[in-house]
Amino acid sequence: xxxxxxxxxxxxxxxxxxxxxxxxxxxxxxxxxxxxxxxxxxxxxxxxxxxxxxxxxxxxxxxxxxxxxxxxxxxxxxxxxxxxxxxxxxxxxxxxxxxxxxxxxxxxxxxxxxxxxxxxxxxxxxxxxxxxxxxxxxxxxxxxxxxxxxxxxxxxxxxxxxxxxxxxxxxxxxxxxxxxxxxxxxxxxxxxxxxxxxxxxxxxxxxxxxxxxxxxxxxxxxxxxxxxxxxxxxxxxxxxxxxxxxxxxxxxxxxxxxxxxxxxxxxxxxxxxxxxxxxxxx
Amino acid sequence: xxxxxxxxxxxxxxxxxxxxxxxxxxxxxxxxxxxxxxxxxxxxxxxxxxxxxxxxxxxxxxxxxxxxxxxxxxxxxxxxxxxxxxxxxxxxxxxxxxxxxxxxxxxxxxxxxxxxxxxxxxxxxxxxxxxxxxxxxxxxxxxxxxxxxxxxxxxxxxxxxxxxxxxxxxxxxxxxxxxxxxxxxxxxxxxxxxxxxxxxxxxxxxxxxxxxxxxxxxxxxxxxxxxxxxxxxxxxxxxxxxxxxxxxxxxxxxxxxxxxxxxxxxxxxxxxxxxxxxxxxxxxxxxxxxxxxxxxxxxxxxxxxxxxxxxxxxxx
Ligand SMILES: Cc1cc2nc3c(=O)[nH]c(=O)nc-3n(C[C@H](O)[C@H](O)[C@H](O)COP(=O)(O)OP(=O)(O)OC[C@H]3O[C@@H](n4cnc5c(N)ncnc54)[C@H](O)[C@@H]3O)c2cc1C
Ligand SMILES: Cc1cc2nc3c(=O)[nH]c(=O)nc-3n(C[C@H](O)[C@H](O)[C@H](O)COP(=O)(O)O)c2cc1C
Ligand code: FES
Numbered sequence: 020x021x022x023x024x025x026x027x028x029x030x031x032x033x034x035x036x037x038x039x040x041x042x043x044x045x046x047x048x049x050x051x052x053x054x055x056x057x058x059x060x061x062x063x064x065x066x067x068x069x070x071x072x073x074x075x076x077x078x079x080x081x082x083x084x085x086x087x088x089x090x091x092x093x094x095x096x097x098x099x100x101x102x103x104x105x106x107x108x109x110x111x112x113x114x115x116x117x118x119x120x121x122x123x124x125x126x127x128x129x130x131x132x133x134x135x136x137x138x139x140x141x142x143x144x145x146x147x148x149x150x151x152x153x154x155x156x157x158x159x160x161x162x163x164x165x166x167x168x169x170x171x172x173x174x175x176x177x178x179x180x181x182x183x184x185x186x187x188x189x190x191x192x193x194x195x196x197x198x199x200x201x202x203x204x205x206x207x208x209x210x211x212x213x214x215x216x217x218x219x220x221x222x223x224x225x226x227x228x229x230x231x232x233x234x235x236x237x238x239x240x241x242x243x244x245x246x247x248x249x250x251x252x253x254x255x256x257x258x259x260x261x262x263x264x265x266x267x268x269x270x271x272x273x274x275x276x277x278x279x280x281x282x283x284x285x286x287x288x289x290x291x292x293x294x295x296x297x298x299x300x301x
Numbered sequence: 302x303x304x305x306x307x308x309x310x311x312x313x314x315x316x317x318x319x320x321x322x323x324x325x326x327x328x329x330x331x332x333x334x335x336x337x338x339x340x341x342x343x344x345x346x347x348x349x350x351x352x353x354x355x356x357x358x359x360x361x362x363x364x365x366x367x368x369x370x371x372x373x374x375x376x377x378x379x380x381x382x383x384x385x386x387x388x389x390x391x392x393x394x395x396x397x398x399x400x401x402x403x404x405x406x407x408x409x410x411x412x413x414x415x416x417x418x419x420x421x422x423x424x425x426x427x428x429x430x431x432x433x434x435x436x437x438x439x440x441x442x443x444x445x446x447x448x449x450x451x452x453x454x455x456x457x458x459x460x461x462x463x464x465x466x467x468x469x470x471x472x473x474x475x476x477x478x479x480x481x482x483x484x485x486x487x488x489x490x491x492x493x494x495x496x497x498x499x500x501x502x503x504x505x506x507x508x509x510x511x512x513x514x515x516x517x518x519x520x521x522x523x524x525x526x527x528x529x530x531x532x533x534x535x536x537x538x539x540x541x542x543x544x545x546x547x548x549x550x551x552x553x554x555x556x557x558x559x560x561x562x563x564x565x566x567x568x569x570x571x572x573x574x575x576x577x578x579x580x581x582x583x584x585x586x587x588x589x590x591x592x593x594x595x596x597x598x599x600x601x602x603x604x605x606x607x608x609x610x611x612x613x614x615x616x617x
Contacts, residue, residue, distance in 0.1 A: 024336050029579060066577060075523045075577055076366050121579060251364045251371060252576035255333035258326075258349075258375045259364035263357075273357050273378055278333065294360050294515055 024124055024254060024278065026056035032120045034112055035091055041173040043144060044110040045083075046097045048118065054085040054093035056123050059152035060245055060282040063095070063122030064253035067105040078105040079250050079277075081222070082123060083147040084154075095122075098147035098176050124253050126282050128152055128220055128243055134160035135217040138210070139185070140203050140231060142223025143169045143176070148245065150181035152220055157184050164215075165189070168203035168227070172196035204230045216240050221285070229290035242285030248276045263289040307600035308590055310344065310567050312545045313467035313492035315426040317344040317399055317568065320601055321558065321586040324549050324572030325350050325403040325429060325471070326375065330389040331396070337579040341397030343586060347570055348389065350405035350431040353414055355381035360515040365504040370523030370551070371573060372502050374516035377405055377434060382418050394424035403429040403471070404458075409450070413457040420462055428466050429547070430458055430491070433473035433498035435520045445473040445498070448482055452489040459490030469547055471495035474529050480540045493545035495570070496533045500526055523573040527551030531564045538565025538606050553581070555588020562589075562601075563608035 032048040039045075064077035083096040101110040112118070128148075131137075137156050139149040146167045153163045163184065168191040169175045175190055175197055182188055190198030191205065199205075204227075210216050211234065221231050222245035235242045248260040254277065261273035262280070264287050271289055274280070310320040322345040328334050331346040340346055358378025365372045379385065382404075393400045402425055406412040412430065419428060432454050433445035444450040455470055462468065470486040472479060474497040483494050499520025506513040530550025538546060548566025552558050553574040561569055569589075574581040598604045 024333070027336055029337065073577070074366065075369060075371055075573060077577055119578075249362055249364055251366075251373070252579075254336075254579055256327060256329045257364075257373070257576055258329070258358065258378050259361070259373060261358070261361060261363070261378065272355075294362070 027122060027124055027254070028053060029119070029121045031117045032095070034114055034116045034118065035094060037110070037113060040098075040176065040178070042100060043176055044099045044101065045178075046099055046109065046112075048095045048097070048120065049091045049093070050095045050120065050122075051093045053122065054087050054095060057082050057085045057095065058123065058127035059148055059155055060125070060127035061123035062125050062253070062281060063097070063120050064124060064250075065109065066119035067108050074105055076251050077121065077253055078109070079124075079253050081144075081148040081245070081281075082151065084151040098144050100144045121253065125277055126280055128245070128282050130155055130159060131161065131218065134162070136162045136215055137164070138216045138219045139163060139165040140219060140221040140223070140227075141165070141167045141176075142203060142227040143174045145221075145223035145227075145245070146176045148222055149220065150178065150184060153181070153184040162186055166191065166203045166206070168192070168223075170194065203227065204234060207231065207234045211235070211238050211240055218243065219285075221245065225290070225293060228285065232285040232288070232290055235285065243282055244285040244288065245281045246276050246283055246288070247281065250277050253277045263292040265289060305599070306590065306594055307602070310601055312427055312469060312547060312568055315467050317426070319344040319586055320562070320568045321582055321589065322401065322547070322568055322570045323347050323575070323582065324570035325431060327572035327575050330385070331393050331398060332389075334575070334579065335396060338583050339397070340393065343582050344568060345399040345401050345426055346393055347401040347429055348385070348393075348403055349379055350377055350403040350434060351379050351382050351385045351415070352377055352405050352407070353382055353411050355379065355384065362513060362515055363519075365513045365519065367502070367504060367521065367523075368525060370521055370525035371576075372504055372514060372519035372521055373499070374514045374519035376516060382415055386418060386422055390422060390424070399426045400424060401427045401429050401469070403431050405431040405434055406454070409453050409457050412454045413461045416458040416461040419466075425466060427469055428458070428462070429469045429471050429495055430455060431471045431498070433471050435473070435475070435499055435501045435518070443473060443475075445471070445482060446476055448485045451482055452485045455486045455489040455491045467492040469493045469495050471498055472533075473498050474526075474533050475501055479533050480536050483537045483541060483544070487541065487544055493547060493567075494537060495547040495549065496537060496566075497526070497530045497550045500529065522551070524551040524553055524557075527557060527560070531560055534561055534564040534566050535608065539609060542606065542609075552585060555585050555590075555592050558585050558589045559592050559604070562604050563606070565606040565609065567602070567605050
């Protein structure tokens with residue numbers, strides 16, 4: 020039995036605010052009691068469209084932050100990139116609109132029991148769940164450094180208040196429009212060699228996650244990667260979101276990134292086999 | 302009124318308290334959905350088609366959303382029959398669910414071997430024989446596209462299984478004459494038919510200018526295929542009014558389920574709708590019951606095939 024979505028519920032959530040931040044929309048939802056079960060790394064699945072225009076499948080979004088102290092009770096924040104039909108629809112919804120939300124879903128980031136040096140790496144909207152994670156790690160006494168990357172400045176999501184929960188924040192853009200010109204993996208090898216990283220928490224494109232794992236390979240650094248595969252159901256029933264992952268004995272199987280992830284042990288994921296057939300039967 | 306309304310149904314000798322079932326491959330093994338409602342509250346759980354050996358299935362991307370539907374190319378990923386029978390079936394039986402096991406094979410012998418493993422498993426209501434999965438490497442393997450091959454599969458399963466457990470043959474709509482295929486599997490020993498599996502389709506990504514799915518083709522499901530399902534069910538019920546039909550294809554509401562019932566379905570599987578709404582089965586079940594009562598039916602079974610009443614008195 021998957022114990023993972025034990026706390027998942029389906030509810031109607033009101034949009035409290037929808038603000039543009041760079042290329043993204045920061046959407047604040049009133050979800051009440053649900054926040055008590057949300058952990059950094061969990062996601063929600065949202066139904067898109069009204070009765071006449073509804074899309075068949077939900078869309079998945081990482082939970083960026085939750086709060087149970089606001090004037091509205093439990094609130095949950097999403098960072099949404101308007102991209103295709105679904106995310107654009109979501110970004111165009113205003114205050115007081117009711118959304119059909121299922122969550123919290125998926126496996127959260129593992130939180131160390133003793134203080135460690137944590138490096139949080141986010142690509143584009145992949146930084147969304149990292150600020151909530153930073154707060155939790157900080158509260159556990161961890162040192163929290165963060166590196167964010169994107170192709171250009173408007174795709175960097177780094178809210179002011181979020182910066183307070185990290186010890187350091189470095190930004191890389193490919194076009195140099197903000198921060199250092201380059202990509203997030205550039206400084207990594209040096210920091211690992213200097214012994215400044217015990218655990219990497221990453222969230223971003225599969226290419227970025229794979230590149231981080233390559234650098235981590237052979238070191239003692241633990242890599243918890245939050246993967247993004249296309250999901251049809253988000254609750255483990257359709258098998259569309261699978262990734263090749265090695266078990267302890269080395270045997271590879273296709274695990275569902277929605278319930279066995281999205282957070283996975285980077286060392287176990289067979290990054291080079293993603294999207295490949297590796298033998299039709301085992 | 303609700304109290305006296307009889308919502309139960311039968312498929313051959315199997316009885317179900319309600320006619321709303323999961324669709325094979327759209328509820329995994331059932332556990333994942335049990336977080337949203339008790340599985341014993343629906344008619345039955347139809348499990349994901351299981352093969353003899355464990356399978357990885359097809360590479361990703363395996364999914365593309367399409368107008369009012371989706372394409373999938375899962376490729377029958379699963380744990381294999383032994384792991385399935387030791388881990389999943391006992392759990393479902395324990396949870397009080399009625400269980401219909403779906404099997405799929407690459408050869409006629411594989412189906413018979415699967416039937417042999419299942420023969421002595423307690424607690425099963427029926428066996429669905431998936432001879433119509435479009436997500437196999439070789440389209441020639443789609444038994445349900447060939448009348449002789451479909452007969453041979455069902456004949457093998459029937460002989461191995463003996464006479465107890467009802468056999469439901471799941472057919473593909475991608476054929477010229479679905480009635481001929483249905484007639485063939487019934488003659489070979491099937492007790493009923495499941496209509497319809499997905500239709501073969503393709504999406505080309507206009508950015509990459511290549512097929513979007515890694516497996517290139519996929520099965521189309523969802524509301525887009527409902528008229529095809531209604532037509533297939535109507536045709537088969539008209540030709541074979543005594544043969545129970547488990548209907549499926551694009552059911553998203555009680556009204557949609559009612560449409561398939563009017564065409565001749567004695568049970569309704571709900572697949573893709575669950576992806577968009579984890580409690581779709583419960584909602585559809587409630588809506589269907591209310592609708593039937595509003596229309597003045599005193600039992601579900603009176604509504605089965607009701608759309609045929611003008612041209613077929615027996616079917617009404
Ligand atoms: C666990 C998980 C967490 C996620 N968290 C977030 C989040 O916090 N914020 C967020 O904005 N999105 C997030 N996503 C991605 C989000 O689910 C997709 O952007 C969304 O499904 C796109 O739906 P759509 O209808 O807008 O686009 P579709 O029409 O479904 O997509 C069109 C095509 O574009 C691709 N695509 C979609 N979005 C992007 C993108 N942003 N960049 C590049 N290609 C894309 C799709 O793969 C598809 O092929 C997450 C996804 C997963 C699985
Ligand atoms: C992701 C997915 C996986 C499926 N897997 C199976 C399967 O393993 N065996 C099977 O007989 N049908 C399978 N089907 C077909 C469904 O059971 C059903 O026949 C079809 O999807 C039409 O119903 P729907 O429109 O309600 O989904 C699958 C469908 C989908 C969408
Ligand atoms: S999205 Fe359906 S199983 Fe993961």
